Amino acid sequence: MTGEVASKPTRHLHRPLLAPSVGALFLWMAVPLAMTLWFSAEHYNLLRPGKTAFAGWENYRDLLTHRALWIAMGNTLFLVGLVLAITLIFGTLFSLLLNQDFPGRNVCRLLIIAPFFVMPTVSALIWKNMLMNPVFGLFAWITRSLGFGTIEFFSRMPMLSIVLIVGWEWTPFAVLILLPALHSLNPEQIEAARLDGGGPIALFRYIQLPHLLRPMAVVAMIEMIFFLSLFAEIYVATGGGPGLASTNLAYLIFRDALLGFDVGRASAGGVIAIILANIVCFFLMRVVGRNLEDLR
């Protein structure tokens, strides 16, 4: 687009002027990628760092034939999909609520946004020790008071517990994006729809939701980047367990590299994670892209 605006003499300057930053970005991305690819084809264990040897596809074969990878991949997709759904649904609901005029609205907005500013490790600790703890956690106290006994979150449903924590952390992010978007809707459009006979449900379905699709796509894209590589919450809350029940790809790579010292296998896992991210990204882009196309 800038090309159309720029006059002829400046246009051929674009490339040389852009080159330094493009070059830096390229090195930033390409060097680690190349190193990962290289390590993934090596027998490289930190316990015997001097003894490296070419491994070919062996690291990959190891990983792909072992069920840990498939469990981790399933957990990763489960986490991304469910947290995306939770944050988008609750983010939209909270935004609709906070878009109303009521006394104390600004305080409520602040409180809703607050969880996003809590460090992932801290929020995982709070959830683990103060809320979900089966002995002295708040949830246990509530369910016990009601006579339902206790739910052992981290041993019975570790993945769902992680999803709850991450959903709590990231719903504010969706509100942060969706609330201003909702606010930017032309009020005359709402009034026109009211005159056309639209109740609150029809208003949401036909006017507000279509208006929110684009910012929702932005939320989904950004959140996906973070959820695919989620680590801190799992490390703090469950340590990937019990067994492999809450191990995602990022945590599996961490296990291989820093608990098992097998850099070769961890690198192979990294490459697989990159491929998975690209596949997910491709599908998301298609869904999002079609929505955006519709709006144009």
Next chain:
Amino acid sequence: MATVELRNVRKQFGTHEVIHGIDLLIQDREFIAFVGPSGCGKSTLLRMIAGLEQVTEGEVLIDGSPAQDVPPAKRGLAMVFQSYALYPHMTVAENMSFSLRLSGTPKAEREQKVRTVARILEMEPLLERRPSQLSGGQLQRVAIGRAMVRQPKAFLLDEPLSNLDAALQGQMRLELARLHRELNTTMIYVTHDQLEAMTMADRIVVLNQGNVEQLGSPLELYQHPATFFVAGFIGAPKMNFLDAEVKTVDAQHLTLMLTSGTSITVPAPLQKLNANEKIKLGIRAEHLALEPEGELRGEIEALEHLGPRAYLHTRLADGTRLVAQTDGDTQARPGDHVAFRARSEATHLFNSSGRALTRSDPQAEPC
């Protein structure tokens, strides 16, 4: 087709009252315009009729039955918004049929109604497009079409032409007048542009600071403004106002002393005036004629040639500015010293509280 009646309607935002008790009866099939400067309450009044704004006090009657508590969609009115407020993610056809879709009208009937309206507005080729692919004039047309599809009892139009360029405004004015004739429906039109009100409306309501200044046909308002405000608001160029003091007055003649020192004699009004009373003399540009012996002397500051006529912007000896209309082929030049004579029977007189002083015309009674 409907009458709309307002009975002592008031509107407060918090403790601030913006509409101070308005009574108005809008006749069936009438094209009525609410006109006034921004902040005069004209849009608020329209929105109260539409039901988008609560009435603080008083009654709104549509077809004789109270409507204050009827939800907007049930009032049978359709509104065209200043920003058009089209739904951006729907096609033109979907925009137009949205109200029918919400009311559960079968698809075939919806399509048929949309097609009929599209034919009247000559926009059939646009039906499958989205608002973002349309020009300003086309958007305007779709907004009107969306209102028409509902076959409302009355149309409410809130500054519908203010986002269009001047040429398109002229075209849409004619089109709206034609639509009003063809649809034969009550239309309530809000505008800040007196020209739009003058050219389209059957009757005009001039609003100022939440009060009705005057209600009447365009010509009544132009020829017999009831107040100083209406006189200054209706008509372009603006009416000239000269400060004056009553010198002598009898049954037929009123002699005024202008601040420039010259005196001028005009037909006397019905109201009694005292000597030395301060009043304002209003003269429209077309009632000033260039005449060497005229009583208003000054220097031309600027000249506007409009083709068929020209406006002389003149500065009188005491600094008062005066606009006079003259022939398009006038030889006058800026810097010339000129004199005008006012057509004395066409002058307007306003007392110190801004009320017009009337001569014999019964129509000029202030409302």
